[in-house]
Amino acid sequence: MEQELREIVRKLLQEGAIEHFIGYAEGVEPLHTTPCFIEREEEVGALVWSPFCPYNLARYLHQMKNGAGKVGLVVKGCDARAIVELVKGNQIQRERVVVVGVPCQGQVDLAKVEEAFQGAEAVEDAGDTFLVTVGEEGHSVEKERLLREKCFFCKHPISFEYDFVLGEMSPFLLDRRSELEFAMIEEMESLPVEERRAFWRAQFERCSRCYACRDICYACYCQECIFESRAPRWLEKTTTSLDNQTYHLIRAWHMVGRCIDCGECERVCPMEIPLRQLYKKVEREVEQLFDYEAGMRVEDLPPLVTFQVDDLGLVI
Amino acid sequence: MNNSAVLVIGGGIAGIQASIDLANLGFQVYLVERTPSIGGRMAQLDKTFPTNDCSICILAPKMIECASHKKVNLLTYSEVIEVEGRAGDFRVKILKKPRFVDMNRCTGCGECVENCPRRVPNEFNLFLDKRKAIYLLFPQAVPHKMTIDAQNCLYFLKGRCRLCEEVCLAKAIDFEQEEKIVELSVGAIILATGFDPFDVSALKEYGYGEIKNVITGLEFERLISASGPTSGELERPSDKKPPQVIAFIQCVGSRDVNYNPYCSAVCCMHATKEAILAGEHYPGLRSFVFYTDLRAAGKRFQEYINRAKEEYGVTYIRARPGKITAKDGRPIIWYEETLFKEGEERKVRKMEVDLVVLCQALVPHGSHQEVTRKLGIELDEMGFIRIPDRLSRPVDTSVEGVFACGFCQGPQDIPDSVIQASGAAARVAELLTVERM
């Protein structure tokens, strides 16, 4: 698959169809990759694809608004939906992006690997299972044990929006769709209100407002973030649990119709706040109430900029 | 011949709309209204079909816009007593009845009303409750100034009281106020005098006035209105309980050669609206509408009827009830259905209900008679203002320079009235511009 990818990129560069290509390259540590920008044909050898490519590369398209050239990038299903949203939000023009889709088999959760196989050197995709190498030993592991949670419930591992697609879908991918996608939301909802409050207050208490979640988010493309505003000041200067609540709730509000569950926010949060558990709630409400899923089609109107007279019959 | 002032007679929605449009077209407008406030019949409605828009919500901004327009001169509590002249040059005398309240001083605060000891039947609520002798016609009245009803004021009746004067810190009460005559010169006149409900007690067979739980459509409107005498609680007169079954009788006094041969145009939709409002207010309530033809020929009207049937269980029965009797206070409707399915038996049926609403005919208000007589404007045999060439000149009366809009020239609903009002403004603009050129 990597070969195929490199060939496509080489050709694109050769033809001058793109100015550069955004992909993944080997990281410094094992089991890590890093985003890379390929500008010349001879660099294509650096491109890799593995279950260790968490970054949502659509995040790097924000700057494109001001330029004129074309850019290529490799996307997982979730990232591709980000591209659709960026088009909807007038942040990029679809024709200026060459999208190379990969049928994502799911991304590996490093923490899970670390926990189960300390010192793992390699994790390879072996179809239905992962093959984990620790020193001399090889372990065959059921995928669910190592996948990132969001990948396990992923409904759209490959996008409908691409110019090239690598490889084929595996059967595993196809029936991965699960009724349990929102289980954690339902679990939370089943708690009494005080417990939910206590839970979230505790989570927000930990937040140091480093803004990593915002900075990594593909959807945070505002010219100047509302939280930087001094007129008015939406946040007080303190980082008490309640001020942080304001931050997280407003941010979640801004995710309505935009969050495509790439999970980057949660991955980069140094305080390990379960942010997906917040945004997933938004995602589910929008889906249930307005039959809207972010990133599906460029023509879909975001849920908050349209309405139906029938909405009045809706209740939560 | 270059008088760019216009007289509008009648401060209902048609008169208001005509005044606003004329003023915006650059004419000086004198809007004469008989009662202490503009607003007219629309102010008495709870909601309007087919959108169920709250009537006062959409009317009040127009009233304020009209009254605060620099080119509109409101003459409320006033009547035209004399008029002469011709297109481009009418001379008009207007009688301003004394309010006994100084309009410049009164702030509309209502302190006087609180303190007034005299309670009298409230005409705005069709006498279903009481108001004071010093009063505001309705809470959103424009101008927002008080009026003393001299016929009921204790001071005028018995020579003492003057409590209102005592409590008014603005010193607005003026018992010395007298009638005033205002003389105007205008280039054109628009009549917008509206309608009155027909007095249904003439139809003895329906028992209005005899049977307690038989009321009129307009009374129903005040009862269901949130700002009405019962704060929107639909109380049947006999025991103040909400009804469970209501019958609406259409064409009461309309399409009836004995009274008014014409169709009053709005009653089918009006009854449907009232049935919907009742259904909304009291889920489970059932309404029956006894109709002659179900006239729902306006935009979104059929859809409204369908909604009434489907969502509010309103049943339409094509019948003209012969009589209404009562048993233990419950009205009984005697009727023969005139549409029936194959095999059905034709016979007189009875229906017992909790409340009967008579959708009365609407008749010309008649307050235009002084003007029409003086200027020789033709009326039709019903007393509506005659429009000689309805196809080309739908708002022109038989006298040049005098126009008519709204119900006074024939039964019609609110949108048609505001259309004619704007149309009349256009005709005035045409006349007075041509005159100028």
Added chain:
Amino acid sequence: MALDDKPTILIFACNWCSYAGADLAGVSRLEMPPNCRVVRVMCSARVRPEFVIAALSRGLDGVVILGCHPGDCHYSEGNYYTWRRALLLKGFLEYVGIEPGRFQLRWISASEGARFAQTITEITDTIKALGPNGRRRPQEG
């Protein structure tokens, strides 16, 4: 749950219907609890959900948006947007442990003075029963 004697409730009311309804309640001298503060906006759709979030996080005990009945909007469709926003926001606030009663959307027309008074009374009672919110809430376990 502890009763809160003096909750503070923020009300956003649209100029054309609900604010007028509140005025009518006043003109009709309808008594109601003194805990609400009405802020006038031209349309209920002007109310940023961020206001609601900020107000509740900063410790106000309740926020209520009042708009025209559907179909009555002076701007024809504003209240439909308000409804969508409120629907989502409500579910969301509840999710993070803000009691459902603290944020509400109601329709009040210009003729519904009594309904305004009744709504204010109801809402105040509900919020009193919930006890103080945020800053004023005694530290929890």
Added chain:
Amino acid sequence: MAKRRIGVFVCYCGNNIGGIVRVPEVVEYARCLPNVVYAEGSLYACSEEGLSSIKAKIAAYGLDRVVVASCTPRTHETLFRNACEEAGLNRYLFEFVNVREHCSWIHMRAPDEATEKAKSLIKMGVAKSYYLEPQEELESEVYPEALVIGGGVAGMTAALNLAQQGLKVHLIEREKELGGLLSQVNKLFPANRDVKEIFDPLAEGVKNHPLITIYLGSEVEGVEGFIGNFKVRITRVEGEIKVGTIIVATGGRELKPIGQYGYPTVANVLTQLELEGRLKEGIDGWQSVVMINCVGARVTGRFYCGRFCCLTAMKNAILIKEGNPQAKVYILLQDVMASGVEAERYYRRSMERGVRFIRYDPISPPQILGERQAEGVKVYHALIGREVILPAQMVVLTTPLVPQADNERLSKMLKVPLGSEGFFLEAHLKLRPIEFATDGIYLCGSARYPSDIAESVSQAYAASAKAAIPMRQGLVRVEAITAFSQERLCHGCGNCLRVCPFGAIELKGSERGGKVAWVNAAQCKGCGCCVAACPNGAMQQRSFSDQQLMAMIEALVEEVSSGP
């Protein structure tokens, strides 16, 4: 933070406020609020004395913001704003606090609470007033020429009325002749006048008027701009024409009920309009005619009633009876739509002439007898409760007007909406029936909903009045509560323009690349929906900015935090 000089005036309103709220205490409290340099009580703030005092204090204390705490802005705001302006203070530097309707009058038995609440409301008002900005009301010029789209009776009437008011009009008609549907009709109810009597003088008036330019065989190709300044491209016309207002009078067309009652394959089954054509040619010896009403109207999929079709049927029935009093003419219908005085009289007249009305049930509609040629009609007569067979030398189907096929195209060009039936959708069904929500564009005749001649003409006059207003005034002025986009902050996501009901927002190229939102204040009505839809506050509303509203919230929060 900059210093302000805020003045607070608390009204007693006689006893209305002063009898419950302890005004002197409130004034004392207001005086101590940040940036307040003056506060006083006023017996009646809205009286001559009260207003003079406000004006005097603005001058004496150099007030730069004025807060009046009294009654409701809905009735009194203009008054106080005017007073500020007279004292040389921009009218938008005024803030209203309602302590009567929203305080003293609803807490009459709780003076302590009412007093505290009044303080709190004033604190919020003062907090907002700090952030008020002077505003200029936007004025934009209106080009004094109008475009009327459609040369039928409505369009011609509107054009002529505007021209008679001295305004220049461009009248576009897609056909080669003026007249629209009217020219296909024979006679007109209720007087059964010949169409020519109406049509000829009107068409002559339009053709001969020096201020009217007629474009026949032309259609609108493109529209840009807004009230006062539309640029319109027309087929077969070089360049663009510039107009200030637009009237849509494109009419409707008769439904051809293909596939129903044998139409159009059965030769003697016609529509009413086709019958009118035959009647024009003159009729002879028709012995029996059956008309079927509500064909394609009041049915699933097309709920609406054609409004005047019953009268059309009656008219043609009367004409047939006049031609041959012995003829049997039946009208099969559901309800007789004959509202008002004249229509009802017409209905009676048609019965007197011997036209027979039979009510059918749409559940079992009439049936045509005969194959290639209709010979009779079988119908369940709901009034007598049995089926009858009627002789029919000719069957006439009464169908409603339906929307023009290209309404959608025109609606997109003008950025005005269509209703679910496909007719143009007015701003408000009840009180703004001939205006669109978008300023400067108006509507009349059957483009809105099936309308007979008298109605179309009324509507045309009304639309003409509306269009004439901005043109005669020469400019439009907008209250400064409009939205505006701060280019520095806008990232061009387009949420704002998607929610704007008035099409007042568009995306424009920005200097730094990409697009940014731009509000055409002339079209903005100040609802603020776009502001709430903007994620980062780039979109703001004059007099209701985020900062102003947050200041009110903060003021209230402060009170809570400093509470018990």
